[in-house]
Amino acid sequence: MPERPDHPAALLALSGVRKSFGAVHALVDGQLELRAGEVHALVGENGAGKSTLVKVLAGVHAPDEGSVTLDGQPLFLGGPADARAAGIAVIYQEPTLFPDLSVAENIFMGRQPLRSLRRIDSAAMRRRTVELFTGLGVRMDPDRPARGLSIADQQLVEIAKALSFDARVLVMDEPTAALSGVEVERLFAVVRSLREAGAAILFISHRFDEVFALCQRVTVMRDGRWVSTDPIEELTVGQVVRRMVGREVSQLYPRQDTDAGDVVLEVRDLTRAGVFDGVSFDVRAGEIVALAGLVGAGRSEVVRAVFGVDRYDSGEVVVAGKRLPRGRPAAAMAAGVALVPEDRRQQGLVMELSIERNATLTRRWPLSRLGLLGPRAEREAAYKWTQRLQVKAGHLADPVSTLSGGNQQKVVLAKWLSTEPKVLIVDEPTRGIDVGTKAEVHRLMSQLAADGVAVLMVSSELPEVLGMADRVLVMHEGRLVEQIARDRADEESVMLAATGQNGDAA
């Protein structure tokens, strides 16, 4: 293992930074050292703590422990304004512009050039905006509203903003995730010229070709911890991937071997312009199929389209031989499809309602008599399922928001399992829940598959994908690029396919 970084020329350094949200330790040991005139890559799996580290730098989260230094001086970041005053600019994956305001105002918000009586000098603001864009080599009307700008253009506005206050540190959180090839090249040209001007740049990306093309050093993070920092030329893609994944795929995954039955779910050429393209796959009864890929690859969008929450432009979804109508979740439910969504707080549960209400929401009609829903029927049904899934709750009438994340997820599962689905789609089933509950959820999924349910799982956690799935479907930028059988799937093959390294899809 290489030594921990300790370089005198560090412009900005983080050491031993720790940040927890309740019981979730997002960042355990964050280390980073950025030098002037250098593009520094930060890589790690989803959930490795990269975004939390960025938010610490941006002044959004105050670290629980650890120190941030700028030019060797301790730096206190009490809020985004402090970070900006220190010359740190952050460009988020989703740019944060004001859609109703003009491009020029977006760039200079809070720092508009002034004339007499502290009035805003709009002419000077417009002139400087044009200068900034000229410097970046792009043409953009400073007076147009930010609404309707493409992601690439929005990022240029963010970069112009960083330039406008002479940022010395530029943090870019997956800036290329939504860009096309030409736009990426344009962005890289800008980043290189900033580097030559002496800025320190932190570049977060899942695309290794970009990391290797652009960056001088690379820091790897895993599970909220710093793993390594090395000059890029001393590493290969394979080494970086191994450090990112780095842990044992343990017995956490009690996968029972089952015999796959008939095809239950068939997806044919599912396409939605700009989101996913020509996605086709089958899931058989008794099989667990994982849909792997990076954030933004279009996995959740595909399963949402399958379930009918989102529309799709062409293609078809067939469940047990019957074609599902587009955009009708009720029809999908009637056909025996269940979707456990990605974001349980926003999409999976009604946080203010009681546990029992949430658990029976999917069966309001079967449980009602003469159109009236009696409290007893609800309570009994909820009791049965919460017992089966071992939900740890004080009282079933308590609001579901009082439960821990893992138990909330079990309520979501209960809600859908009680419909006795033929096809269970789970999107990130174990995100943000503790290890013990994770194992329970995994055991449950395994059990369901053994009972003949076709399970389609979207997961960003490689160990989960490898431990649970009979087959791994890998998506990259909206396309299904690989289908890997259980015995051939390992971290590297999945990660390489997910990052588009397998040649054919890039």
Place this chain on the structure above:
Amino acid sequence: MTATKQAAPPPTRARGDVRGARRLFVVRELGIALALVLLIAVTTIYNHRFLNAQSRKDLMLGATILVVLAVGQAIVVITRNVDLSVGSVLGLSAFATGKLFLAMPDAPIVLAFLAGVGLGLLCGVVNGALIALARVPALVVTLGTLYVFRGIDYSWAAGQQINAADMPAGFKRMGTQTLLGVPVLALFAIGVLVVAGFYLRSYRSGREMYAIGSDPAAARLSGIPVGWRVFTAMAVSGGLAGLAGVLYAARFGTLDAAAGNGIELNVVAAVVVGGVAIFGGSGSVYGAALGALLLSTIGSALPVLRIDPFWQQAVVGALILAAIGLDRALTARIAQRLRGRRARGA
């Protein structure tokens, strides 16, 4: 003409579209002004006396209080909040003005203004503090204070009515005086409008109000003191409602605790009709003032046109729906035009 436009080369058209989008923003305020002119024209044709000197004065006086309130409300709505307590604050301030003159018949008029605005400001500060510190939505807070402030007003008045005879002559004169044909009270409204419009347009904190309404989360990330700005907006709205209370006292003279009851909905209607997006971030105080002018003119025009007063409510409702419909249509069109610009060979 149309043919030439279509024949224009693509890059020029792209720029033209963006400018067109901007033009559409201006159209909102122009549209209301046009509707106002049309209304006055039609009414005047029907009855020539609608635009004589006395009637013009009445129109302006009638709009004054609504305009002052609408300017304050527009500032609040631009930050994606709402102030429902303005009617109660107006009532409280108007009654306080009356009480002041009862206690001190020789009090200078300036003192009445200071007291009224100060009281309104205090109410606004209470609203703002509850929103910024307790993090309760403005809708809920001001719905609560709407009743609280009115309750204080009622218990203070205890059934008492202040008559015009109790007011000093100078104060009453101010309610009827004109300067170059413009009522003195309307001058207050114009002054408030110009200052607020200038502030929102030309000052950093003014622009930050728009930023907050446009995207509160992004505003926080750009280091804008969101809580403080919203607090300020609520305080200003309260202060202006206080000012409106003093103007109310000067205009009507006769006061009880019910002054300004229910006016808050007219104010919100005026702001929405005036093109201030209810979800914040766009619109202007000028539009809101025009909206107020339009609504109060409708109130005066319908009786002249011999239309049942019942229809007045329906017309106001239809106007609100039309304004919202126009807003949606414009937003959709602007988005479409702006998107056209990024057409790439993807």
